[in-house]
Amino acid sequence: MGTAANAGLSKRMQKTRLSITRTARSLTAELGYNGFTIEQLCEKVGISRRTFFNYFPGKLDAIFGHSSDDIPEGAIDRFIAARPAGITGISPTLLADTVALVLEQLTFDEQAIVSSHGIFLVAHKEPELLQRMMQVGPKKEAEFLDLLADREGVAPDHPLLGVLLHAMRYSTMKAIDRFVANAGARSLAEEFMTSLEAAQELFSQPLLHTQP
């Protein structure tokens, strides 16, 4: 994702695009999807309406943002390179490598992550957001599954990859919830690890009363 998607885009343009999305997200969290206009968004970012439409076709697109703006540059490349050489199938470091990738994102811009989360909290009252979310979420997840499958050399529907993706999503969502509820007393990264440590403890228990 990262590098290729940003090819040809200057640092200044990347910054503007990111600023549009962050402002759109915080306005949505504050006022709701129908609580502000593109004009008001532009005024707050300090750009013209025309500039806005150079970056995004509409308000909803601005809120959801560009996929490469959520992840630090090079993080994906480092994740792919981390797979140990000379093995077949699931890497013994897959969990640790994926956790490291998510931790990079969580420490990249804590405030942006929390503000974008505000959208989820208002989404149930906003059909436009909800419907887009139901489309964008699965699409992003399918992309990440493809990345995992490529790295591991297994099919994207490998059960372990689905579980991994889901564990990362759950732990991230939960971390943001707790971070907001505790007013940032612990970092997002620490809150994230809490769920994963709990998962490790839970799955050290037997699955069935009579194990085979």
Added chain:
Amino acid sequence: MGTAANAGLSKRMQKTRLSITRTARSLTAELGYNGFTIEQLCEKVGISRRTFFNYFPGKLDAIFGHSSDDIPEGAIDRFIAARPAGITGISPTLLADTVALVLEQLTFDEQAIVSSHGIFLVAHKEPELLQRMMQVGPKKEAEFLDLLADREGVAPDHPLLGVLLHAMRYSTMKAIDRFVANAGARSLAEEFMTSLEAAQELFSQPLLHTQP
């Protein structure tokens, strides 16, 4: 849930209520939420409009159904009784006890589970369903968390309970997906165990590159 919620309701009435919900779900999956009327639903179930309104205030309620219709009688009581005596905090059999509870539901009525899942597949096109789902889902989950917390004698926000709930939800959803995709080649219960076994394998890996 089970027993108390059904107190005072005859077997015949429970059967009618369940039949309304199942029919409403399969009509929704087939025709969409706005693709059928309450009258058509009543005709298919073989009841009058008046009888319908004795059970549910509206079409959406009929689709979502009564919470105690999804679970075999006594299953919750057995789950509570299964906690080993003389321990404090999380039971060493919590995972196995919860898996047993979910397996009871999955084998209770495979076809009903699969048909109700059809709703999820059309929900992204149906704002009414989507919004209710966003309300009902978290409410049911909060009830289940309370049940877990009661049994274990810990707070409902204990990280391990959240992870457990989520693992059960994910594995159930995934099981239904695979069951439908494979035309029932393996049972729902087998598909369910596939995800849990994958989770156990995944979390046997270290979480961090340098474990403390």
